[in-house]
Amino acid sequence: MNSLPLSQLCSKLEVTFSDLTLLKAAFTHSSFRNEHKREHMKDNERLEFLGDAVLELCVSQYLFQALPDAPEGELTRMRSTIVCESSLVAAARNLDFPRYLRLGKGEELSGGRERPSLVADVFEAFIGALFLDQGLHVVEQFMTRHFYPRIEIVGERLHRDYKTMLQEYVQKQNLGVLMYDIIAERGPAHDREFVAQVMVGGTLWGEGVGHSKKEAEQNAARKALHR
């Protein structure tokens, strides 16, 4: 399989590179470089090292600002869920990154273009190249357009855990009955909002708002856990 031209990727992503060798390196696997030793090209391993740190910072700042009341432990937990191989692979595939990758013949034959670790590395390397060439601000814009909208799913999964966590806590500490109540519904039909309360042993422990009953309950459970 021949890789697609990077100029096409740039126009699709609406990003520009001053130094195209950086972009080229980000999409060059070491197996391809090894097959073209005479050309002295660079592969994406060092860019991946840098991009990993850039991603970590971007997501940290995003969470820091999106969740102004979340304690440090929660931020750390969410960051490691968001900056994980599977979410990087999903983002890279969504942008067709694997099709632009220059891969050695052996790697190609053994399915390297589909291998998650390899695909995640390309995403990190691209972020590293974009950071070097255009700075942190442009990386943030890229993430806002192509990455953060996708992590809501991850956030949802995390929230789903709060009810379980609260239940486990209440049972362990023998605190009595755990009860959720939807105490209000408001707003127009297309933008409905629900307010949930969670009671533990007859006492109000938390209140939460959400666009579904489930989400409202999850937020109430989260508040209760932070109590």
Place this chain on the structure above:
Amino acid sequence: MNSLPLSQLCSKLEVTFSDLTLLKAAFTHSSFRNEHKREHMKDNERLEFLGDAVLELCVSQYLFQALPDAPEGELTRMRSTIVCESSLVAAARNLDFPRYLRLGKGEELSGGRERPSLVADVFEAFIGALFLDQGLHVVEQFMTRHFYPRIEIVGERLHRDYKTMLQEYVQKQNLGVLMYDIIAERGPAHDREFVAQVMVGGTLWGEGVGHSKKEAEQNAARKALHR
């Protein structure tokens, strides 16, 4: 012990903060906040989360640019040696950070002001606050002035390992005699430079330059290892 005023720290470090509450939070331990709950102040835990990622990126970029030929594995190893508790503590103490920290009474009595983990956290939190208030570029300037000049010591320790690593490799692979030679000395007495060669089994494996014979040999060993 009363903490020193932060205005003094700012003028000493030649940094300015637009939002002084960020700086204040960076130097507020949770134990102090717990003792002043009515005042709704912030502590440094969330800033430490952010600062940790800022530091990681700064040091990654520094290494990426300082060592243009180092493979990814070496960059990763060096980064984890540099961004470790002991180096953060050393940098924080060198800048008198512990004296500006607001600490709860219990923590103060149990020696919290000297505790390495706590001191390292203050350094990270300060970096986080500086990043939020002044951006990555100002953090880089701060690091260049107050952090990177100190890591040469760490670098030196790392380099010292190359000779050991090469020796282990040569023995393991049964490659024969390992020999170092100083093949040249040059420059004036106050800025003397040495050139070392390392031979393995009679073949030249690497050449290195340094301001001491030892450093030149270490660099030669590093080159040999990269071969």
